Amino acid sequence: MAEIRCTNCGTVNPAGAKVCKSCRADLVAQSGDSGLPDWLSGLSSDDTLPSQPASDLPDWLSRLGSPSPSELSGATPSAEPPSGAPVPDWLSEITPRDKGDATVPDWTEELGITAAKAEEPTQPPATDEPEWLRRVRARQQAEQSQPAEDFFSAEPPPSAGAAAPEEGLPDWLSRMGQSEAPASRQEAFTGAQPFAQFEPSEEPPAPAAGAEGLPDWLAGLGEAASPPPASSSTPAFTPAFTSDADLEDFILDASAESETPPAVSAEPAELPEWVSQLSPDQELPEPARPVESAAEPELPPAQLPSWLEAMRPVESAAPIVSFRDEKDTYVESAGPLAGLRGVLPAEAEVARQRKPPTYSVKLQVSEAQQAHLAMLDALLKSEGQAKPIASAGGIAALPLLRVVIALALALAVFWTLWSDLDMVAMPSPDKTPAEVGDLINWVNALPPQSPVLVAFDYEPALSGEMDAAAKVVIEDMMGRQAHFVTLSTSPLGPMVAEHLFGLIAETQQVTYPHRTNLGYLPGGPSGLFGFAANPRSAIPLGLSGGDDWQTPPLQAVHSIADFAMLLVITDNADTARQWIEQVRPWLGDKPLTMVVSAQAEPLVRPYYHTGPKQVNGLVVSLMGSSAYEARRGLLGLTRAYWDSFSATILVTLFLVLLGGSINLLLAWLAERKQTGAV
Amino acid sequence: MKAKAPFSTAIAIGFGLLTLLAYFLPNLLGFLRDLLIEWALGIVAFALLIGVVNLLAVHWRKVRSGAKGVYSAVLILSFAVTLIVVAWNKPTGQWSLWLFDYVQIPVEASLMAVVAVALIYAAARLLRRRMNGMLWVFFITALLILAGSAPLYFVQGVDLQGLRSFIANALAVAGARGILLGVALGVVATGVRILLGADRPYSG
Numbered sequence: 001m002a003e004i005r006c007t008n009c010g011t012v013n014p015a016g017a018k019v020c021k022s023c024r025a026d027l028v029a030q031s032g033d034s035g036l037p038d039w040l041s042g043l044s045s046d047d048t049l050p051s052q053p054a055s056d057l058p059d060w061l062s063r064l065g066s067p068s069p070s071e072l073s074g075a076t077p078s079a080e081p082p083s084g085a086p087v088p089d090w091l092s093e094i095t096p097r098d099k100g101d102a103t104v105p106d107w108t109e110e111l112g113i114t115a116a117k118a119e120e121p122t123q124p125p126a127t128d129e130p131e132w133l134r135r136v137r138a139r140q141q142a143e144q145s146q147p148a149e150d151f152f153s154a155e156p157p158p159s160a161g162a163a164a165p166e167e168g169l170p171d172w173l174s175r176m177g178q179s180e181a182p183a184s185r186q187e188a189f190t191g192a193q194p195f196a197q198f199e200p201s202e203e204p205p206a207p208a209a210g211a212e213g214l215p216d217w218l219a220g221l222g223e224a225a226s227p228p229p230a231s232s233s234t235p236a237f238t239p240a241f242t243s244d245a246d247l248e249d250f251i252l253d254a255s256a257e258s259e260t261p262p263a264v265s266a267e268p269a270e271l272p273e274w275v276s277q278l279s280p281d282q283e284l285p286e287p288a289r290p291v292e293s294a295a296e297p298e299l300p301p302a303q304l305p306s307w308l309e310a311m312r313p314v315e316s317a318a319p320i321v322s323f324r325d326e327k328d329t330y331v332e333s334a335g336p337l338a339g340l341r342g343v344l345p346a347e348a349e350v351a352r353q354r355k356p357p358t359y360s361v362k363l364q365v366s367e368a369q370q371a372h373l374a375m376l377d378a379l380l381k382s383e384g385q386a387k388p389i390a391s392a393g394g395i396a397a398l399p400l401l402r403v404v405i406a407l408a409l410a411l412a413v414f415w416t417l418w419s420d421l422d423m424v425a426m427p428s429p430d431k432t433p434a435e436v437g438d439l440i441n442w443v444n445a446l447p448p449q450s451p452v453l454v455a456f457d458y459e460p461a462l463s464g465e466m467d468a469a470a471k472v473v474i475e476d477m478m479g480r481q482a483h484f485v486t487l488s489t490s491p492l493g494p495m496v497a498e499h500l501f502g503l504i505a506e507t508q509q510v511t512y513p514h515r516t517n518l519g520y521l522p523g524g525p526s527g528l529f530g531f532a533a534n535p536r537s538a539i540p541l542g543l544s545g546g547d548d549w550q551t552p553p554l555q556a557v558h559s560i561a562d563f564a565m566l567l568v569i570t571d572n573a574d575t576a577r578q579w580i581e582q583v584r585p586w587l588g589d590k591p592l593t594m595v596v597s598a599q600a601e602p603l604v605r606p607y608y609h610t611g612p613k614q615v616n617g618l619v620v621s622l623m624g625s626s627a628y629e630a631r632r633g634l635l636g637l638t639r640a641y642w643d644s645f646s647a648t649i650l651v652t653l654f655l656v657l658l659g660g661s662i663n664l665l666l667a668w669l670a671e672r673k674q675t676g677a678v
Numbered sequence: 679m680k681a682k683a684p685f686s687t688a689i690a691i692g693f694g695l696l697t698l699l700a701y702f703l704p705n706l707l708g709f710l711r712d713l714l715i716e717w718a719l720g721i722v723a724f725a726l727l728i729g730v731v732n733l734l735a736v737h738w739r740k741v742r743s744g745a746k747g748v749y750s751a752v753l754i755l756s757f758a759v760t761l762i763v764v765a766w767n768k769p770t771g772q773w774s775l776w777l778f779d780y781v782q783i784p785v786e787a788s789l790m791a792v793v794a795v796a797l798i799y800a801a802a803r804l805l806r807r808r809m810n811g812m813l814w815v816f817f818i819t820a821l822l823i824l825a826g827s828a829p830l831y832f833v834q835g836v837d838l839q840g841l842r843s844f845i846a847n848a849l850a851v852a853g854a855r856g857i858l859l860g861v862a863l864g865v866v867a868t869g870v871r872i873l874l875g876a877d878r879p880y881s882g
Contacts, residue, residue, distance in 0.1 A: 399799075401799060401802070402795060402796070402799050405795050405798050405799055405802075406795045409791075409794065409795065409798070423831060424828070424829050424830075424831065425829065427829075427839075431839075433843070459786060460778070460782050460783040460786045460787070461783075461786030461787055461789060461790045462790065463783050463786075463787065464787055464790075491726070492778075492782070494769060494770075495769065495774070495775070495778045495782070498769075498770050498775055498778075499775065499778060499779055499783070502775060502779075517770065519769075521719075522719050522722040522723040522726060523715075523718055523719045523722045523723075524722075526715055526718050526719065526722070527715075527718075527719050527722065529715060530712065530715035530716060530718075530719055533708075533711075533712050533715070534712050537712065537716055538715075538716070538719060543769055543770060544768075544770070545768075577858070577861075598827070601846060601850075602846065602850040602851070602853070602854045603854045603857065603858065605846065605847065605850070605851050605854070606851045606854050606855045606858060609847070609851060621827075622827075622828070623827055623828070623839075642828070645827075645828050646828040646829055646830060646831065647831065649824050649825070649827055649828050649830065650830050650831055652798055652824060653821060653824055653825055653830075655798050655802060656798060656801045656802055656820075656821065656824075657821070658802070659798075659799075659801070659802020659803065660801070660802055660804065660805045660817070661805075662802075663802060663803050663804075663805045663806035664805040664806070664809075666806060667805065667806045667807075667809070
């Protein structure tokens with residue numbers, strides 16, 4: 001639609017308008033006789049500009065061309081809506097009321113902007129007024145013959161009188177029509193009924209401007225403003241109708257159609273679609289509410305083009321990942337972050353006062369450990385309890401196997417002793433062990449009548465073995481006229497020494513005179529060390545009670561290194577080790593020799609196999625003494641025991657193998673029986 | 679009377695350190711070390727006498743209480759007879775040696791003979807126990823040592839003594855040396871603990 005811009009006030013008027021809707025200037029005259037240049041006149045002409053629908057105009061341009069209240073007043077609404085363009089009820093109801101109340105609203109009266117005042121001729125300016133303005137004023141004066149009420153006095157048909165039904169109106173609109181009583185059609189349109197239809201808010205429209213209902217700023221304007229000139233009075237209504245450009249366009253179009261019936265036969269398509277769907281019988285729908293809109297069928301989701309989809313922000317396309325730590329159950333209880341979860345604590349963890357955790361005092365002990373503990377506890381308790389000695393049940397109660405073993409051993413020992421058959425040959429002198437040979441060499445190297453220290457450190461229980469092993473060595477030394485100085489770290493050692501020398505004397509029928517018994521040396525390792533460091537101080541007196549250190553050859557002995565040889569006779573490995581460790585360093589180059597039992601051999605032999613030998617010669621039990629006797633060609637106690645010893649070992653081997661075989665068979669049968677039972 | 683812990687600990691550590699330093703400074707501290715050891719020998723001998731008195735006291739209480747007092751009475755009686763004979767005849771006297779030769783030695787030797795029977799019985803029943811590899815090793819080794827200890831009747835051509843010598847001189851020595859090294863380390867550790875006061879066997 002081509003629009004016509006008024007050259008007087010600049011208002012854009014719709015095409016076909018004959019007077020300016022703002023200043024009521026004659027647009028026809030302007031188009032024909034005007035001061036505009038030709039090119040501008042041509043632009044405003046409908047012939048030169050193609051018709052352009054108002055809807056194609058931008059908003060800002062539509063607002064520029066929005067009809068002013070004066071323009072609306074110039075467009076006389078028709079009494080009846082055209083057949084082709086049905087007017088909604090609200091519009092038909094509004095129009096009669098406007099007729100009856102074609103007066104200036106009260107609030108305009110308060111502002112001094114009344115229609116009567118607007119009719120007063122404006123005093124032309126004195127001299128500075130331009131020519132085009134004077135022409136405009138001339139036209140306005142010409143038009144003043146038609147009062148302002150004429151624009152609103154278009155009598156509607158009686159059918160559309162003031163008593164039009166208001167049932168179709170909403171409540172707020174009905175109240176507005178009753179109480180507010182808009183004074184003019186313009187004000188009626190300010191009620192913005194169509195606007196209310198699109199307004200989702202439930203709030204009723206603002207009450208009509210009254211003396212009391214005006215805002216302060218508007219009331220202030222009314223008090224301070226002087227009556228404006230007539231030329232500027234009509235534009236003062238413009239803001240009331242420019243609230244919604246579409247509404248004004250619609251009203252303007254409707255007014256134009258009602259004013260010119262042939263032209264009103266314009267296509268209904270020019271009306272808004274919602275207006276065309278309305279009918280006089282149709283009630284006005286309730287204002288759209290957000291809740292009610294949800295009941296409407298859902299619109300299909302918008303389909304974005306692929307290129308636009310690719311330009312979406314990553315944040316909107318990426319899945320929302322929760323950064324909340326689900327394990328963190330701490331909820332802030334104080335401060336501005338109270339109630340939030342997962343916030344960092346304001347104070348250190350250690351600074352918080354909390355109830356200390358409760359730990360169980362019960363030990364975590366497994367069943368195996370409990371079983372071991374119970375076993376240990378029972379063992380300890382049994383140590384403190386006296387075990388009752390089982391009463392002897394006589395001979396029948398003795399284990400048969402043990403009796404058989406004892407009888408077999410006794411038979412082997414006594415039969416060989418009594419038979420005196422020499423069934424077992426002595427070891428060959430050529431096969432003398434090295435340790436025995438070393439001891440023989442050291443004995444042969446003894447100077448005549450040299451002092452030899454002999455330690456008797458074996459118990460009487462093992463005298464049978466040890467006497468036989470040591471007797472041959474002692475007798476060999478006796479042949480060298482050695483002076484024996486005996487002592488012992490065992491309380492019974494001095495008696496054992498006397499027993500052995502007595503045995504030798506019994507064998508040789510001669511008591512050996514060169515010997516001194518120093519008795520018992522207490523203190524164990526400390527005593528040995530003390531004796532090695534200072535023999536005289538460790539044992540100042542001999543077993544006889546006299547000062548034996550003053551008898552020859554002990555007069556020359558001041559230290560242990562003054563002895564020609566040290567011979568240790570022991571059945572205990574620990575005792576042998578103490579002699580080696582405590583005394584051997586004090587001997588210097590003098591030999592340390594030993595006669596040990598079979599049970600002490602494993603721990604003594606390593607000292608013989610050292611680099612500088614810590615044990616210079618060694619005789620082990622009857623095996624060593626038999627080799628010694630064989631080497632020396634003597635017939636000693638070992639020869640007497642040799643057959644019995646051999647026979648006893650043989651019987652022992654037989655018993656162990658026989659008993660082991662029987663028990664192995666019994667164990668196998670028991671296992672087989674148990675396996676078969678399973 | 680028992681000395682208080684700090685006092686007794688200080689004495690033990692002090693004299694222990696003196697004795698230890700004497701090994702490194704024999705010319706300076708040797709005489710002090712010998713003196714301390716002589717004191718120790720006298721104390722140990724006295725301790726042995728205290729032990730004998732305590733043994734008599736225990737058995738005397740048993741005799742007075744009447745519970746199995748027969749054995750305690752025999753012990754006390756034997757002790758008294760021996761003490762009287764040795765004190766009167768001296769330790770090397772004829773009667774003293776008679777007691778030793780015909781009482782002490784036969785009793786102890788008989789106990790050893792019983793032990794021999796028990797060991798043979800245990801060896802015979804050894805295979806009835808749960809058998810494993812080490813048990814067989816132990817069993818066969820014991821038999822070889824016994825067989826090699828003396829020439830056997832009716833066994834000719836087998837050098838069992840050479841086999842026994844190998845076991846005793848090689849295998850047994852190797853194991854014994856390990857044991858001796860362990861014992862030596864244990865003795866050193868015990869000495870250090872006593873010198874540091876960690877072990878106080880003197881304070882009970």
